[in-house]
Amino acid sequence: MYFRPGLHKEAGLSFSPIKAIVSPRPIGWISSCGKDGSINLAPYSYFNAISELPPMVMFSSAPSGNAQHKDSLRNVIETEEFVVNVVSAALGDAMNITSADLAYGQNEFTAAGLEMADCNTVKVPRVAAAPAALECKLWKVIELPKPETGAETGIGVMVIGTITGIHIADETVKDGKIDVTSYQPLARLGYMDYARINDVFAMPRPAVK
Numbered sequence: 001m002y003f004r005p006g007l008h009k010e011a012g013l014s015f016s017p018i019k020a021i022v023s024p025r026p027i028g029w030i031s032s033c034g035k036d037g038s039i040n041l042a043p044y045s046y047f048n049a050i051s052e053l054p055p056m057v058m059f060s061s062a063p064s065g066n067a068q069h070k071d072s073l074r075n076v077i078e079t080e081e082f083v084v085n086v087v088s089a090a091l092g093d094a095m096n097i098t099s100a101d102l103a104y105g106q107n108e109f110t111a112a113g114l115e116m117a118d119c120n121t122v123k124v125p126r127v128a129a130a131p132a133a134l135e136c137k138l139w140k141v142i143e144l145p146k147p148e149t150g151a152e153t154g155i156g157v158m159v160i161g162t163i164t165g166i167h168i169a170d171e172t173v174k175d176g177k178i179d180v181t182s183y184q185p186l187a188r189l190g191y192m193d194y195a196r197i198n199d200v201f202a203m204p205r206p207a208v209k
Ligand SMILES: Cc1cc2nc3c(=O)[nH]c(=O)nc-3n(C[C@H](O)[C@H](O)[C@H](O)COP(=O)(O)O)c2cc1C
Pocket: 027, 040, 041, 042, 043, 044, 045, 046, 047, 060, 061, 062, 063, 069, 070, 071, 072, 073, 095, 096, 098, 099, 100, 101, 102, 188
């Protein structure tokens, strides 16, 4: 089967398969604050680390369907800070609750029964129960180009941030390394599907000539 983006229905697929093809994706559970002090938390799986040096991450906000930015994007533009919280399998339900489209200013930490913890380099709170969290300062906001189809819903926007502080729950560290099987990071697949990482193996690099 072959088709151009946006034409999946003509190819017999009920939903766009892009999320399922590019999977698994890590989930950036983004906490942020508005300039009025309101606190926000929401999951973004168009998310990744993009560089180790400088240490940088990105997430992309899809068009919200109206003229407004999603709350996370609005906050990052207003205060130029955000935190990426890692989603363990145990936090999956809470993460899902925070994806609800609450009115601006309603705190998803409270809605999901999550405790907040302070950060060091940003005013934004982090998820206390997250196995790791990255404090970030905004580097760039990039408006993505209008798509060939579906442009009427608005444009996507990519946020790139620099990591300025790293939190790791001590109990996840074994022999000087993070053991992801201790918390089983949740990954987003296509549709409403998820995977948890619990089967890890190492592959040493080929020997240098
Ligand atoms: C696992 C998961 C991943 C998501 N990834 C994205 C994403 O990458 N981009 C996006 O715009 N929305 C994504 N969403 C939807 C947002 O979380 C949702 O629109 C949320 O209400 C946005 O919250 P905010 O307005 O408080 O930022 C995702 C939802 C879930 C459950």
